[in-house]
Amino acid sequence: MAGGFVWPLARLCVAAFSRGTESHSGLYRLFADSYARRALGHSLALSLVVALASVAICLPAALSLARGRFVGRALLRGVFAIPLALSGVVVGFLAVAMLGNAGALPALLHTEWLRGTAYGLGGLGITYLYFEIPRATLTMEAALATVEDGLLEAARTLGARPRQLVWLVFWPLCAPALRAAFGVTFAASLGSFGVALIIAGRFPLLPVELYRSFTGTLDEPLGAAMALTLALLAIAVLWVSGRRAR
Amino acid sequence: MAGGFVWPLARLCVAAFSRGTESHSGLYRLFADSYARRALGHSLALSLVVALASVAICLPAALSLARGRFVGRALLRGVFAIPLALSGVVVGFLAVAMLGNAGALPALLHTEWLRGTAYGLGGLGITYLYFEIPRATLTMEAALATVEDGLLEAARTLGARPRQLVWLVFWPLCAPALRAAFGVTFAASLGSFGVALIIAGRFPLLPVELYRSFTGTLDEPLGAAMALTLALLAIAVLWVSGRRAR
């Protein structure tokens, strides 16, 4: 049974190394062709920025969710779970509605510069953050449950000054959580298709180019190469971060 | 901050109830228009079937993962995690490569009837199962960790016969896990866009129609209605199943 899940990937490898009607394999052309390479670069850069931003922004939120004792904690957690339940295409729709040419946010804030950001890299980043911040927060929260106040107290009684607390206790306890949140966020951003397809008009992104390789150019080896790259990157990042996707 | 995550949804509600240039609200037309209604129906039916099938198929797998002590358990878990790391568009690509008109599976099995199933409801179902079975299995596995052999032993010493064991102990212990797996699988299938867009050529599905409402008809109220419906259904199913998305 497990084989059934791996076999398609093996096929993908074969296809990515095949030449089809071209003179080079799909994989070679992915890295040689400047347009495809740009798509890969954009995807990587966007995922990296979104993942880093999500992790940085969500650390305080996750800490307070995991360890705080405040009214409305369950509600906040529920609110954070909402974006995760949404289909990418729904989020894409929301992004256009909020940040598009007739978007609600520019209208609300009476600013011109936000108008139409939905179609740019900035809008794409903001939209990704809309569901990656909750994802990172909830992922991190689960892992942060191990950061007990008790350990910080114990360290203090052993003479640790505030800076030592942070570096010798807090950081080692948080690191796995941060890594997990980064991995999950990066992989999700990298593969995100619905939002990318709807929004990314002005510049190429790998999942969108992959889609276009079906509908447009019908270049199977290049498509396979892109699919393989996306798959391996996501698997690798999740593997390294010690976190499996859900 | 939490408000920022809810506000777009509120906007969506308003848009779904607005009329735009039509004589009725988007929501009204979603349920009145037979084509849109069919898309909703298809999406619901497909999600339901996929979720039920995933849960049924994965129960034994999850049980053996959660409670078995066999070599390669970690490997199997790793294999199951692969499809979850993949972007929908990659899975769509795989589906076409395997089940399309020039698909590998029909060629391998020397059968004609599988050929081209990728473009039909059957192929869509199989493709969905490709990542929903692992998702259901891993979700269920986590919840099944509570099904201890010890409780079954205790029940036996108290005189429970095999059938009573199943109904009075095993079932109450598994039910939350099954519900969680169903909820996660259903919500994911319902919102699945990449695969649907690539494969679903012959019949309407709600996420695809939502996408088309941008690129084609530009009917914002109807799009908002579809987005709202997708969002609320996913949130509701996850809520009822007691499971939050990741």
Place this chain on the structure above:
Amino acid sequence: MRIDFEHLTVEVSGHRALDDISGAFASGGVTAVIGPSGAGKSTLLRVLAGLIAPDAGRVRFDGADVTSLRPEERRLGVVFQDLRLFDFLSARDNVAFAPRVARVPASLQLERVDEALRLVRAGAFADRPARVLSGGERQRIAIARALAARPRALLLDEPFASLDAELRRSIREELREVVRALGVTAVVITHDRDDAFALASHFVVLSAGRIEQVGASNELYLHPATEYVATLLGEANLVAIDAREGDRVRVSGLVRSATGNGRRVLIRPEQLRVAGAATVTPTDGWAARVTDLRCSGAGWRVQLDAGSLGPLIAYVATPPAGENVWLVPPEEVHTV
């Protein structure tokens, strides 16, 4: 119900958890199976309960061979170390589990459940979900659940392992009363001698899958067959014998009649009389010096240095007056 086990052998991955052991648990008696972890105690319980099939040997209940009977057919009440409550049920429904699966009529069910709850004083929290109960409450419900099955015998596996000392003492006494009141055969698995002495009148001492000694608790306490049993069951002063003549031994100048054939005399701390320097003549006792004296919460615990005899321990009701004392061993001693 009397429980016999004959030539039981259980192999777990090549290692003999039980190694051809035989014995019996008397009808209506409370027996403790004592030994360190890994001695095979829990394996024995699981074989008796039918949860493991032995590789060899038989189990009999009142003479009838039950070796091939499944657990659900044995009608035993088992209290597991980890309790194993059904957390998805209320406390009461946990207790009602056995009557329910036995299809006891509803009114009788109610009666039996109420009786079991009353026996363990669990009425006050019976209607709460099992998962919200405290440690002591869970313990009580686990016992009540086993009792409500109207078992032919009770098997208890380290029943107080999860309780703190104070709660352990009180629930232990309660269980003792319940078991005596019901007159049910009971087997208690434990590695704690306090539990064993408090609950059981007979002991089976296990060690590495074999039976080390069997007998009444006081018999094993005073006349252990081995040094291992001697130290397992309490603090033990073990003093080397200088000479033996028949059933008399000489230890550091004193002659005593002796049981056992060992080379060391066992003197329990409370058997060692501590007398002021004036009250005993040198031929009646050993000279010793008090090195530590502390209130033990049940009299005084005296640590002594008796020269060549080495360090000794004595329990006394009143602390000795001075530092130099005489130690008088009992008239009859046991050797191991």
Place this chain on the structure above:
Amino acid sequence: MRIDFEHLTVEVSGHRALDDISGAFASGGVTAVIGPSGAGKSTLLRVLAGLIAPDAGRVRFDGADVTSLRPEERRLGVVFQDLRLFDFLSARDNVAFAPRVARVPASLQLERVDEALRLVRAGAFADRPARVLSGGERQRIAIARALAARPRALLLDEPFASLDAELRRSIREELREVVRALGVTAVVITHDRDDAFALASHFVVLSAGRIEQVGASNELYLHPATEYVATLLGEANLVAIDAREGDRVRVSGLVRSATGNGRRVLIRPEQLRVAGAATVTPTDGWAARVTDLRCSGAGWRVQLDAGSLGPLIAYVATPPAGENVWLVPPEEVHTV
């Protein structure tokens, strides 16, 4: 180091966890703070450690006011109930934590860590990750970690709560030796009298945020101020006084000199002499009937019915011969 606390008051959500209590822990002494859960024991420890600021009152170390000192400035060694090991470090690195943050030179660090590990006999598993250690090993490392800080005083909060009875006994004795060898001031929080008696020579009994009684362990054991302290520290026979004349009381026909001003006589089970029917004349003792006799693992525990005196308990070294016995209370009794 001597620890004084004066008029400490701590309010936790409107409830007084500590209610204006004062006292001292002697330099080099081991003191147990005893009481049931909720008495304020842990709150007191947390105030001493600086983890809670008291709402009122002061804490002094050797006379110096440390009330406003932060925990990291107090140089105490704290062993927490849940141990709080750093699971991401090795056992050794846990122990090295305090010397490291104190920036002790590396060679001296090594020396102090090795010494602490040796004291608790933890050398064998020092290089394993903390998270893989067993319960007893974790306990040892927690103690070593506190010792390696070269603390001015040790504070131990229910230090053996997570250990089973056997391990508890042995680690308790080891800790006793270590603390005595180092001569460090130690405060042990516990609700278990066995722990308290085994470790400490002085007790502070807390109840509902207030101090119930303070004193040497044997003093509190024999002369408790209240019935609560009497039963907290051990089994207690409490018998009503018939008449009192000055410092003499009459109890069921016997006259004894008495301390305390209570209306009931406290007789500890080991103080009650149990004599055969022939050896005592009626004016010397109370007639009683043995209702239960069991080996306790430290002599015999006799349950007696003494008619109008009610049920009594006696601990004896040898079991009484017959069912009917005489009970002789000590010459001097304490009343509560």
